[in-house]
Structure formats: structure tokens, C-alpha cells
Amino acid sequence: MRIHFIGIGGMGLSALAMYFKSLGNDVSGSDVSSGLMVKKLMDHGVNVKIGHAHVDKSIDLIVKSSAVSNNDPEILQASELGIPVIDRMTFFAKYIKPFVGITGTDGKSSTTHMTAWIALKNRMDPILLCGAISRDLEDTNFRMGKGGIVAEVDESDPKMGRVRSEIACLTNLRYDHLERYGNDPKNQLRTIKEFLNNAHRTVVPDNFDFDASITFGKSGTLAFEKLNSTFSEQVFEVKYKGEKQIVHLPVPGSHQIYNALAAIGSGISMGISLKNCADALSDYPGLRRRLETLYFNKNVVVIDDYAHTPDEVYAAIRAVKPYFKKVTAIFEPHRYTRFVREYKKFAISLSEVDKIFVTDIFGAFEAGNANSNLLVEELKNLNTNAEFAKMKEIPTKLLKAPKSEAYLFMGAGEITNAAHEFAEKLEELKW
Numbered sequence: 187m188r189i190h191f192i193g194i195g196g197m198g199l200s201a202l203a204m205y206f207k208s209l210g211n212d213v214s215g216s217d218v219s220s221g222l223m224v225k226k227l228m229d230h231g232v233n234v235k236i237g238h239a240h241v242d243k244s245i246d247l248i249v250k251s252s253a254v255s256n257n258d259p260e261i262l263q264a265s266e267l268g269i270p271v272i273d274r275m276t277f278f279a280k281y282i283k284p285f286v287g288i289t290g291t292d293g294k295s296s297t298t299h300m301t302a303w304i305a306l307k308n309r310m311d312p313i314l315l316c317g318a319i320s321r322d323l324e325d326t327n328f329r330m331g332k333g334g335i336v337a338e339v340d341e342s343d344p345k346m347g348r349v350r351s352e353i354a355c356l357t358n359l360r361y362d363h364l365e366r367y368g369n370d371p372k373n374q375l376r377t378i379k380e381f382l383n384n385a386h387r388t389v390v391p392d393n394f395d396f397d398a399s400i401t402f403g404k405s406g407t408l409a410f411e412k413l414n415s416t417f418s419e420q421v422f423e424v425k426y427k428g429e430k431q432i433v434h435l436p437v438p439g440s441h442q443i444y445n446a447l448a449a450i451g452s453g454i455s456m457g458i459s460l461k462n463c464a465d466a467l468s469d470y471p472g473l474r475r476r477l478e479t480l481y482f483n484k485n486v487v488v489i490d491d492y493a494h495t496p497d498e499v500y501a502a503i504r505a506v507k508p509y510f511k512k513v514t515a516i517f518e519p520h521r522y523t524r525f526v527r528e529y530k531k532f533a534i535s536l537s538e539v540d541k542i543f544v545t546d547i548f549g550a551f552e553a554g555n556a557n558s559n560l561l562v563e564e565l566k567n568l569n570t571n572a573e574f575a576k577m578k579e580i581p582t583k584l585l586k587a588p589k590s591e592a593y594l595f596m597g598a599g600e601i602t603n604a605a606h607e608f609a610e611k612l613e614e615l616k617w
Contacts, residue, residue: 188244191215192260193251194234195224197327198274198340201315202249202282204230204328214239216260222319226326243267249277252343253551275340279348282315285334286452287349289341289381290357292498293445297357299473300449302329302336307466308458312336318492319474339381342366344373347380353455354385356394357448362495365523389451391444399455402447408454410447415440417509424450424464431464438477438489439505475602477505480609486617487592490605494520494598496531502596503538510592515539516580516604518597519547519561522554533564540590542572543580548599580604581611589617 189206191199194215200223207213213232216239217224224234241248241263248264248271255261264271272280286305288298295318305312306329314320314329315337339346342363359378367373382388382396390396392403402408413421413432420435422443435446446467453463472478481488487510493502499517507513515536519525525532525547536542542565544558558574565572575583577600584593595605 188212188214188246190239190241190245190248190260191250192248192254192258193217194227194232195219195221196251196253197223197317199249199251200224200227201317201328202274202278203227203232204326205313205315205330206281207232208330214245222325223327241267241269243269245269247272247277249274273343273345275343275345275348278339279345279350282335282337282349284315284337284339284349284351284353285312286336286353286355286456287339287351287381287385288337288355288357288448288452289339289346289378290355290448291341291360291362292495292501293357293441293448294338294341295473296442296445296476297355297448297452298336298338300446300467300470301355301452303470304449304453304458304463304466305333305336305456306331308453308462310334310456310458316473318476320471321474321478322471325474341374341378344377347377347384349381350384351381352385353387353389353452354382355389355448355452356382356391356396357445358391359394360495360497362524364527387455389448389455391448400451402444402451406447408447408451410443412440412443417506420446422446424460426454426460429460431460433464434468436468436470437472438479439501441501441505477502480605481612483617486590486612488605488609488612489592489594490602491594491596492598493596494518495524496528496535499532499596500535502594503535506592506594507538510590512541512590513539513592513594514541514543514584514587514590515594515596516543516545516575516584516601518545518577518599518601519558520598521550522547522552522556525558525561526554526556529561530564532561533568533570536561536565536572537568537570539594540571541587542570543575543583544572545575545577545580545597545601545604548597548601550599577601577604581608584608585611585615
């Protein structure tokens with residue numbers, strides 16, 4: 187089959203494109219800009235056009251990112267030629283049958299990768315389809331194996347309810363992306379439960395109302411107790427059916443304990459023992475942009491994180507602040523609809539840092555006219571030292587500002603480029 191992906195450089199489509207290329211299909215794609223994933227795709231043998239590609243009648247199917255409008259020139263060409271066009275989640279639900287499907291508002295990528303890591307360390311040779319880049323596996327979001335598929339399932343798309351997994355895992359549910367669910371939380375809840383009901387075995391948080399095979403949390407069938415942890419390692423005890431195991435998880439952030447619990451629950455559902463699940467996580471490599479340390483010496487650390495919801499921002503700050511005397515945060519709001527709906531919650535989450543720079547809103551595929559200064563003013567009302575800064579000004583402003591011990595960059599758009607640029611400057615200056 188010849189498949190053409192529009193928006194192929196995105197995390198969701200790039201993994202699918204590499205998977206279907208590995209299966210022997212003729213795969214091509216286009217994207218508006220080049221980047222790391224486009225390079226990985228080309229290395230994988232996928233033909234990628236930057237800009238609009240020419241669509242010819244030899245293509246059997248076009249799969250488009252949700253960021254691509256129906257007025258896209260390639261979509262219009264396909265329509266004229268009678269080539270079927272479907273969106274990413276429709277394609278996913280039709281062609282991907284995960285052994286383990288993992289969804290949720292927060293922690294999907296980390297839990298997906300941890301679950302695949304547990305399977306890999308226990309000789310199950312999984313296929314990985316992830317929404318983030320692994321720090322192993324040649325810095326990509328895909329792994330081809332001979333075993334079952336461990337896949338991240340995007341809860342932002344209502345069509346995810348059609349996905350049928352052998353094992354379905356829910357990391358958590360806070361109502362986000364409601365604009366895609368008719369602004370009704372009940373619609374999103376109904377879709378999540380549809381996804382869970384499609385599976386034979388299920389893993390959910392202990393506070394989620396669902397009759398699951400395994401529940402995880404303080405009072406779940408898979409319970410835990412936090413032990414001594416440091417900035418870079420979480421140590422906790424897990425308990426399941428009378429058995430206890432100590433887990434040494436070598437990543438920052440106590441919130442990762444819950445992701446690990448969800449992954450362990452998925453591992454147990456795959457038939458792996460509690461001990462082997464716990465042991466597998468002892469050398470878990472982590473993901474890019476999940477409290478990733480870009481620069482570190484005895485005086486300063488630069489951290490890059492994907493946090494872009496109020497709870498994710500709060501978790502990232504709580505993972506960093508206890509270990510450093512002074513923390514400067516640099517935050518890029520993501521999507522206009524979320525910003526307008528949640529900017530006051532963002533202010534509360536961000537108010538614990540010593541200094542905060544807020545950049546322009548990254549719209550993703552949305553249009554809007556909201557202004558980041560709404561958040562800056564709200565932060566000032568909370569007596570937080572906050573100011574607006576354009577993205578290109580960030581590295582220079584940070585070098586001129588009073589020095590911090592930790593610089594925490596957060597956002598799901600272009601902020602990572604500023605984080606890497608700042609880290610490179612510190613390396614040059616030997617701060």
C-alpha cells in the first residue's frame with residue numbers, strides 16, 4: 187500500500203509512518219518545516235517533502251494531522267483524484283491494534299515508554315509507538331519489534347474511543363481539549379470509558395470510577411509508599427497481592443511514580459512478575475523533554491520540560507524547587523483555547539518560582555488573539571516576579587538577570603530551542 191502522511195513531522199504521525207514503512211509499505215509525507223523527526227524519517231527511508239508535496243494517483247491513502255485543514259492544497263488535490271483522506275486517529279483506530287494502549291491527560295508518553303521498557307527488559311521485543319522521543323532507541327519515538335504493540339493513544343481526539351487494545355491503561359483524567367468534546371466533560375469521560383471497555387484487561391487510577399483489572403495509587407490493588415528520593419531518582423515501595431518490591435526509578439519528579447505504577451500495572455497485565463517489572467525500571471533511560479537536564483555544574487542547572495497544562499507545570503516545579511535555592515522558570519503557553527480557559531490556574535501553578543518569564547502563546551493549529559500579558563498580570567497579582575519576553579530574547583535576558591541555581595523551561599512548542607540555546611551559551615561561558 188502507498189500511504190502519504192500530511193504533517194508527517196509531528197510526534198503522532200512520524201511514529202506511524204516509520205511503523206508502516208517497516209511493514210514494507212511505500213510511505214511518503216510532507217511537513218511545513220524540517221526538524222529532528224523529519225531527519226529520523228528520512229534516515230528510516232521515508233521520502234519527506236518540506237512544503238506541499240505533489241499528490242499523484244498512485245497514492246492509495248492519505249493520512250492527515252489534525253493540524254491540517256481541509257483546504258490544504260494536497261487535500262484538495264487528493265479530492266480531485268478520488269484518493270481517500272482520513273485523519274490520524276481514524277487511521278490509528280482502523281490499522282493499529284495495541285497489545286497495550288495507554289491514554290490519559292498527563293503522563294501518557296512516559297507511561298508508554300516505561301511499559302515498553304519493561305516488556306523489552308523481559309524479552310518481549312515490543313513495537314513502540316510513542317508521542318515523545320526516547321533517550322535510548324536512537325533518539326526516536328518508534329521501535330520495531332516482533333512482539334505486540336505498546337502505543338500511546340491520544341485522548342484529545344474523540345475517535346480514540348474506537349481503539350481496541352488487549353490491555354488498556356489510563357494514567358489519569360483531567361478534562362482538557364474540551365473544545366473537541368463539545369465543551370462537555372461528560373463526552374470526554376464517555377469516550378475514555380468506551381476505550382477502556384474495548385479492552386480485555388484494564389489498568390486505571392484508584393480514584394477513577396471504573397471496574398478495572400488493576401487499580402493503582404495509595405489505595406489501589408497496586409499500591410505504593412514513597413521512600414527516600416533525590417532530584418534525579420525516585421525510590422518507592424510497590425505492593426501487589428501481598429508481594430512487595432522496592433523500585434529505584436532514575437528520573438526526576440515524584441509525579442513519575444504514578445507513571446511507573448501505571449506501567450507496572452500494564453506489565454503485570456502482560457504476565458510479567460512484580461519483581462521483574464520493578465527491576466526493569468532500575469535503568470529506565472527516560473524521555474527527551476521530561477525534566478531533561480541540558481546543562482549541569484555545581485552552580486547551575488538548565489532543565490527542559492514538555493509541561494503545558496497547569497497540573498504538569500505544577501508537577502515540574504515541585505520536582506525542581508525543593509532541591510535548589512532559587513528557580514527561574516521560562517514558560518511558553520500552548521494553544522489559545524487552553525490559555526483563555528486556564529491562565530488563572532497557570533498563574534497559581536507558576537507562582538512558586540522566584541522569577542518567571544512568559545513568552546508568546548504557541549497556537550499549534552489554533553488561531554486566536556489572546557495575549558500572554560494576561561498571565562503576567564495575574565502572576566503579579568499573586569506577588570510573583572514575572573515579566574513577558576519574546577522567545578528570541580530569552581537567552582540574553584536570562585544572562586543579564588540575577589543568577590539562579592535552576593532554569594526550568596516549560597512548554598510544548600518552540601521553547602525547547604531557547605532552552606538548548608541558553609544551555610549552549612552557559613557551556614561557552616563556563617558558568
